[in-house]
Amino acid sequence: MLEHAAVAATASPLLQVRGLTLEYRADRQRIRATHEVSFQVQQADRFVLLGASGCGKSSLLKAIAGFVPASAGDILLDGQAVHGPGPDRVVVFQEFDQLPPWKTVLDNVAFGLLASRQCARDEALQRAGEALATVGLARFADAYPHQLSGGMKQRVAIARALAMRPRVLLMDEPFAALDALTRRSLQEELLRLWQELRFTLIFVTHAIDEALLVGNRILLLSPHPGRVRAELDAATFGLHNAGSEAFQTQQQRIHRLLFEPAR
Numbered sequence: 150m151l152e153h154a155a156v157a158a159t160a161s162p163l164l165q166v167r168g169l170t171l172e173y174r175a176d177r178q179r180i181r182a183t184h185e186v187s188f189q190v191q192q193a194d195r196f197v198l199l200g201a202s203g204c205g206k207s208s209l210l211k212a213i214a215g216f217v218p219a220s221a222g223d224i225l226l227d228g229q230a231v232h233g234p235g236p237d238r239v240v241v242f243q244e245f246d247q248l249p250p251w252k253t254v255l256d257n258v259a260f261g262l263l264a265s266r267q268c269a270r271d272e273a274l275q276r277a278g279e280a281l282a283t284v285g286l287a288r289f290a291d292a293y294p295h296q297l298s299g300g301m302k303q304r305v306a307i308a309r310a311l312a313m314r315p316r317v318l319l320m321d322e323p324f325a326a327l328d329a330l331t332r333r334s335l336q337e338e339l340l341r342l343w344q345e346l347r348f349t350l351i352f353v354t355h356a357i358d359e360a361l362l363v364g365n366r367i368l369l370l371s372p373h374p375g376r377v378r379a380e381l382d383a384a385t386f387g388l389h390n391a392g393s394e395a396f397q398t399q400q401q402r403i404h405r406l407l408f409e410p411a412r
């Protein structure tokens with residue numbers, strides 16, 4: 150009996166997005182960002198939302214984070230409806246200015262833990278130090294954000310998110326503003342961290358190669374308003390075969406799925 154319960158528990162998705170329509174009101178107009186989008190994310194998935202600019206990827210991520218309310222449909226985390234932000238969902242954004250500049254790197258990483266009252270100051274600082282070590286920045290604990298490169302700031306943002314030990318780590322084009330070499334090294338770093346910690350990741354990108362590299366599952370969204378066009382298994386693609394013939398063929402296939410009119 151217990152065994153059955155355990156099997157059922159592991160089989161149920163961590164996150165369910167069901168028929169989600171998101172709309173904004175601007176100048177007495179209603180802008181529909183997504184239309185009846187549904188998908189499920191399992192524990193330890195690296196789930197990528199991929200689509201052209203304006204298809205509603207960020208809106209979906211913000212809705213999961215609890216910043217944008219559903220116009221229709223719902224979002225369930227561990228079976229519970231999401232109604233607002235919470236420390237169980239942490240977002241890493243693209244912008245380098247997401248770190249308060251007056252706080253040291255260590256205080257920046259500890260900040261979320263203290264603000265959400267997850268732990269007392271000593272424990273927060275200890276967890277922050279561990280998270281910084283995980284991303285290779287222990288030496289920069291006392292530095293300030295302006296003393297770091299763009300890539301290092303993103304590493305700090307990732308450390309801050311991981312220190313929270315969220316149920317789902319949400320990343321909104323986190324490497325898009327970095328140069329190609331730094332982007333690749335952070336993609337590698339993210340995958341290494343995932344190997345080590347097996348967190349659940351929802352990752353937004355408009356770059357097909359990045360989606361194949363980072364994700365084990367990819368949700369393709371059609372242009373504005375975003376609808377689900379397809380869901381692909383990408384587990385066979387990664388750093389080991391990036392740029393290979395199979396990788397490029399899959400890239401082209403995804404490109405066609407995204408940009409050719411649906412039949």
Ligand SMILES: Nc1ncnc2c1ncn2[C@@H]1O[C@H](COP(=O)(O)OP(=O)(O)OP(=O)(O)O)[C@@H](O)[C@H]1O
Pocket residue numbers: 173174175180181182200201202203204205206207208209355373
């Ligand atoms: N705060 C807002 N107010 C009004 N409209 C918005 C707002 N945020 C997004 N939109 C609109 O919703 C649609 C989806 O935007 P969203 O940013 O989610 O797309 P995206 O796929 O993430 O795009 P990009 O890749 O360019 O960031 C767009 O038409 C956008 O103009």
